[in-house]
Amino acid sequence: MYNFEFEKPGSIADAVAALGSEDAMPLGGGQTLIPAMKQRLNAPSKLVSLSGIAEMKGVCVRDDGALSIGGATPHAVVAAEAGAHYPALAGLASHIGDPAVRNRGTIGGSLANNDPAACYPSAALGSGATIVTNNREIAADDYFQGMFTTALEEGEIIVEVRFPIPEKANYQKFVQPASRFALTGVFVAKYADGVRVAVTGASEEGVFRWSEAEAALSSDFSASAVDGLSVSPDGMIGDIHGTPAYRASLIKTLTKRAVAAAA
């Protein structure tokens, strides 16, 4: 790994200022960035640690009823503290990687990275969450722009994520046991105004909404409502762990399981 300058500011304002220098990058939990730097896939001149910024940590319910999670909140804290308000989200966080990864890895890092097999992107998209950065609010529908690609600008950091709390929700992860990521994962959330279904680990375009299932489930929230639907394998990921057709089939199976578990 190439060397870099390390900074650990105590406020969002200081972090944004520190990120102003050329080739500086934010450091969340480092669970993705450090391995990438070891492989020299990233070589920042400066890392700005977000782990010392108290205003970016924690879980709370806002006055408008949404669940607010600080951008530097580790997965383990979401697993432990979000359960009373949004059990499906806490459940998702409690199955990311392994305990040591959950103690360091953060929600902001996961959403900024937008790995096509990561769990949190499906929760954010499936909940219609708002990604709050140091200078704007981005709707999840506009935020995810394909594998490893997001609406974030250079030097922009995720300071908070707001999740509207659904009536019912569930996340089903079909684990790829070697990486511990999702081979495919489906997040289903039922709100008063409709159902959202977000799929991770399957598409070459990254996380996406399965709109046909959303329409069917919005009129009948039962596993059998998606029986007549099928997902096309076109554009699905194919690798040694599963073919595009296998992933397409998993999407439907996991959606049914998620609905059954949520209902």
Add this chain to the structure above:
Amino acid sequence: MPQVSMTVNGKATSGDVEGRTLLSAYLRDHLGMTGTHVGCDTSQCGACVVHVNGEAVKSCTMFAAEADGATVDTIEGQANADGSLNVIQQAFQDHHGLQCGFCTPGMVMSAAALLKENPKPTEQEVRDYLEGNLCRCTGYHNIVKAILAASGQDVGAIAAE
């Protein structure tokens, strides 16, 4: 070079590190504490697990600078004050929870973190908690058994030995 200070197994330590110095390297190369093993260096195997402020982390995937000011516990600090093995270590010996021993420091540190959080885990909870700790020798059964025994539970009914 930035200076870092941390309390390792109750003792104050400090050293000059580069930004890129990993916590595992600080422990092993700067402090000469080679009990923390580096198996994969890619955050897969868990041989490098230590506790930072009481939480299990993979020390190969954390910068030493991030642990500045922290309390760090490693395998070297696990034995009892008189030097005898602690309950978890003794259970690993009694139940053959190790063969080559390479994964053992990480296994013991993960087990300690688990039992602190969940003093009487079920077998499944132990297996789930060890998700990020790989062992290429034992087949895990005796590790799981040792951890259950260390939690004070009867392991007589668990067959694999």
